[in-house]
Amino acid sequence: xxxxxxxxxVNSLPFIAIAIGLVMLAWSRWRGAxxxxxxxxxxxxxxxxxxxxxxxxxxxxxxxxxxxxxxxxGRTNFKSSSLISLLVVWEVLLFIxxxxxxxxxxxxxxxxxxxxxxxxxxxxRVIHLLVEAPSLGHLPxxxxxxxxYILAFWTLLSxxxxxxxxxxxxxxxxxxPETEDIxxxxxxxxxxxxxxxxxxxxxxxxxxxxxxxxxxxxxLDFAIIFYCYPIYLYLNFSGYTDFMIAIARLxxxxxxxxxxNHPYIARNLLDFWGRWHISFGxxxxxxxxxxxxxxxxxxxxxSAHNVLLAMIVVTTFLIVGAWHGTTLNFLIFGLLHAAGxxxxxxxxxxxxxxLDRDARKAFExxxxxxxxxxxxxxxxxxxxxxxFPNSVPDLIAAFGGFxxx
Amino acid sequence: MRRxxxxxxxxxxxxxVLELTARIYLFPQYRAMLPDxxxxxxxxxxxxxxxLHVRRYNPMNYDVVNxxxxxxxxGLEKDRENELAGIWVAGxxxxxxxxxxxxxxxxxxxxxxxxxxxxxxxxxxxxISQTQVIRMLAQQGYKPRAVLLGITMYQxxxxxxxxxxxxxxxxxxxxxPAAISPKRPRENxxxxxSELLAAIPLSLQPVRARLLKSSALYGWGKVGIMGIxxxxxxxxxxxxxxxxxLVRNFDLNLLRxxxxxxxxxxxxxxxxxxxxxxxDLVEQQFNVPFGxxxxxxxQQIDPESLRRFTTHYGLTQEDLDPSRAPELLLAxxxxxxxxxxxxxxxxxxxxxxxxxxxxxxxxxxxASAHAxxxxxxxxxxxxxxxxxxxxxxxx
Numbered sequence: 001x002x003x004x005x006x007x008x009x010v011n012s013l014p015f016i017a018i019a020i021g022l023v024m025l026a027w028s029r030w031r032g033a034x035x036x037x038x039x040x041x042x043x044x045x046x047x048x049x050x051x052x053x054x055x056x057x058x059x060x061x062x063x064x065x066x067x068x069x070x071x072x073x074g075r076t077n078f079k080s081s082s083l084i085s086l087l088v089v090w091e092v093l094l095f096i097x098x099x100x101x102x103x104x105x106x107x108x109x110x111x112x113x114x115x116x117x118x119x120x121x122x123x124x125r126v127i128h129l130l131v132e133a134p135s136l137g138h139l140p141x142x143x144x145x146x147x148x149y150i151l152a153f154w155t156l157l158s159x160x161x162x163x164x165x166x167x168x169x170x171x172x173x174x175x176x177p178e179t180e181d182i183x184x185x186x187x188x189x190x191x192x193x194x195x196x197x198x199x200x201x202x203x204x205x206x207x208x209x210x211x212x213x214x215x216x217x218x219x220l221d222f223a224i225i226f227y228c229y230p231i232y233l234y235l236n237f238s239g240y241t242d243f244m245i246a247i248a249r250l251x252x253x254x255x256x257x258x259x260x261n262h263p264y265i266a267r268n269l270l271d272f273w274g275r276w277h278i279s280f281g282x283x284x285x286x287x288x289x290x291x292x293x294x295x296x297x298x299x300x301x302x303s304a305h306n307v308l309l310a311m312i313v314v315t316t317f318l319i320v321g322a323w324h325g326t327t328l329n330f331l332i333f334g335l336l337h338a339a340g341x342x343x344x345x346x347x348x349x350x351x352x353x354x355l356d357r358d359a360r361k362a363f364e365x366x367x368x369x370x371x372x373x374x375x376x377x378x379x380x381x382x383x384x385x386x387x388f389p390n391s392v393p394d395l396i397a398a399f400g401g402f403x404x405x
Numbered sequence: 406m407r408r409x410x411x412x413x414x415x416x417x418x419x420x421x422v423l424e425l426t427a428r429i430y431l432f433p434q435y436r437a438m439l440p441d442x443x444x445x446x447x448x449x450x451x452x453x454x455x456x457l458h459v460r461r462y463n464p465m466n467y468d469v470v471n472x473x474x475x476x477x478x479x480g481l482e483k484d485r486e487n488e489l490a491g492i493w494v495a496g497x498x499x500x501x502x503x504x505x506x507x508x509x510x511x512x513x514x515x516x517x518x519x520x521x522x523x524x525x526x527x528x529x530x531x532x533i534s535q536t537q538v539i540r541m542l543a544q545q546g547y548k549p550r551a552v553l554l555g556i557t558m559y560q561x562x563x564x565x566x567x568x569x570x571x572x573x574x575x576x577x578x579x580x581x582p583a584a585i586s587p588k589r590p591r592e593n594x595x596x597x598x599s600e601l602l603a604a605i606p607l608s609l610q611p612v613r614a615r616l617l618k619s620s621a622l623y624g625w626g627k628v629g630i631m632g633i634x635x636x637x638x639x640x641x642x643x644x645x646x647x648x649x650x651l652v653r654n655f656d657l658n659l660l661r662x663x664x665x666x667x668x669x670x671x672x673x674x675x676x677x678x679x680x681x682x683x684x685d686l687v688e689q690q691f692n693v694p695f696g697x698x699x700x701x702x703x704q705q706i707d708p709e710s711l712r713r714f715t716t717h718y719g720l721t722q723e724d725l726d727p728s729r730a731p732e733l734l735l736a737x738x739x740x741x742x743x744x745x746x747x748x749x750x751x752x753x754x755x756x757x758x759x760x761x762x763x764x765x766x767x768x769x770x771x772a773s774a775h776a777x778x779x780x781x782x783x784x785x786x787x788x789x790x791x792x793x794x795x796x797x798x799x800x
Binding site: 020027204210214221 | 406407410411414415417418421422424425428587588589590591592593594596597598600601604
């Protein structure tokens with residue numbers, strides 16, 4: 001590693017020290033130095049995870065956008081979008097190359113040892129800045145802000161994905177929160193640590209698919225396998241996010257976005273994506289779904305709108321799947337979610353055709369309908385999430401073997 | 406309330422900074438106090454991890470590196486085959502020599518005297534597990550020039566009357582559980598939940614072990630502080646450090662008159678018979694010389710330790726002699742036709758004071774003692790191991 005020290009993980013003493021150090025700085029009269037201190041802390045955490053070759057890749061990924069963003073910052077009359085498009089394409093291609101996608105087999109000859117942590121989240125922030133730079137002229141921009149925004153230690157590894165406006169607003173509000181807010185944030189942070197690092201691992205261990213082949217495994221065992229990984233994923237990810245949001249709030253920064261809102265009680269997949277990894281969902285909608293759908297549908301005849309929309313949904317969720325992981329499994333995950341979203345849409349249209357507005361609302365709000373919807377949605381999501389840790393052949397073998405036993 | 410919160414966070418920050426400072430400057434050796442050295446072994450139950458490279462540190466005692474080859478034997482990978490074609494030295498912790506450098510163990514010292522030797526020992530191993538090591542190597546096609554068994558008084562002496570099967574049963578069956586079937590998911594869940602509950606300490610011992618492994622501040626307070634001479638006596642006085650001379654980790658009967666009524670007598674005979682059977686195994690498997698190297702106890706090499714021990718426990722009126730057991734074991738071994746070397750005369754004759762032959766806080770042998778023992782073994786090998794079976798020097 002670059003600094004010759006162990007990677008600074010979230011549950012490590014150096015991380016806690018950095019976090020509390022920043023909290024104390026934010027509470028002190030020297031809070032004006034918060035930004036440089038945050039920059040140093042973020043660079044330190046990043047370098048602890050990287051080797052020289054990773055830093056080189058990081059430079060290739062972050063420096064060209066910085067120069068471009070600096071150039072177009074606040075220039076609302078900037079006409080040439082080709083520069084931005086070129087850089088977005090560069091970022092995406094570099095990302096695909098660096099992530100070593102299993103299904104991008106054609107790139108195997110370009111194999112490399114680079115492994116940059118947090119690259120996926122950096123990509124989001126960089127693209128956001130590239131696209132929005134001309135309209136952000138009212139906000140300050142400097143290399144210090146850029147590096148802190150991109151590498152911010154509290155969002156480096158797993159988000160949440162913050163917009164630049166929110167980042168700047170957060171910096172402006174750095175200071176000592178009210179006592180109630182401090183206690184609430186501390187409570188949330190400790191809860192987050194407990195969720196992510198104490199409770200979640202219990203469910204991870206129990207989600208081992210091979211165990212379904214154990215002699216005497218029955219439906220209770222099947223249920224344990226089926227539910228444990230989704231529970232683990234939620235506890236781990238939301239616990240981590242809770243911890244990060246808590247640190248930011250203790251520093252007076254209230255603009256780190258929420259990432260979860262009880263996702264497993266969503267009524268349908270559309271609702272689910274509004275509750276699960278929210279900042280990611282918002283980003284995808286803003287920078288993938290909306291631009292593509294607006295651009296294409298405007299040009300297409302109305303008769304093709306439905307088919308076109310379906311294709312855009314599928315494309316969007318293929319990107320969602322590919323972002324989550326590098327294997328074919330994640331593409332299948334994306335396709336299944338696209339199918340779920342399209343089915344939800346079709347079901348909504350069917351209800352619309354059958355019932356008037358009030359009757360439809362009453363039907364959807366009926367406790368039985370609502371309960372069944374939630375159960376169906378949760379089980380569909382849980383089934384697709386099983387694709388994260390397991391390959392399709394393994395899943396078929398394990399569940400097939402269980403069903404035939 | 407605001408003040409309390411500030412004090413809490415400032416305290417937490419101060420602790421983190423202190424701990425990090427301790428990790429970097431004050432006591433970076435904290436990771437070397439309880440290194441993770443062992444792994445489950447398919448045949449031997451537990452054994453040294455292969456390709457190990459760990460530092461072991463205890464101030465005023467040792468600061469060394471332990472390395473193992475790809476089979477888990479003490480030494481370097483590049484020497485593995487050469488060493489296994491030489492003399493095999495089996496044994497436990499003193500033979501493994503975990504608190505001296507790789508080239509300071511008495512096995513490694515043999516090389517200086519012209520003998521290549523493989524160190525098969527492992528800390529915590531006994532005669533039975535070392536028998537399995539020898540049988541495993543035989544099964545893998547290795548053949549030694551001679552086999553030596555290092556025995557430290559009084560650890561190896563036990564009742565082996567029911568251990569005869571070890572020589573005949575399939576290798577590893579004494580340790581290997583039946584074919585492992587995967588656990589059911591509910592068992593995995595229950596186990597994981599139990600582990601979580603087990604993380605809640607019910608006694609101070611696991612907390613201490615965890616702190617020693619993970620906190621440089623605690624490690625310094627517990628162990629590092631002993632590296633400062635002015636604190637050494639104080640740590641002993643307040644009980645932070647055990648008095649080595651008062652540790653009661655042996656069967657007192659072994660020091661008492663070895664009459665027929667003393668159960669230790671039967672144990673010594675049983676140990677000798679077991680070792681003789683091991684000698685027979687070596688004879689049958691390899692047809693090479695076999696011998697025992699007797700490493701004296703702390704009480705033998707450092708008489709002050711016995712004086713302090715008997716005074717502390719009120720045993721001054723008892724007839725205790727630390728050399729009774731080794732003498733009887735030697736006599737029994739020779740009666741059974743097993744070559745044996747008592748290294749006590751060499752250690753006493755070395756002119757090195759007793760307390761310098763073992764570590765101050767640990768009864769294991771120092772590098773000086775290993776050197777003396779290595780020299781004594783080399784001389785014994787070249788003189789025929791009491792039986793005219795001279796082992797020629799190789800290099």
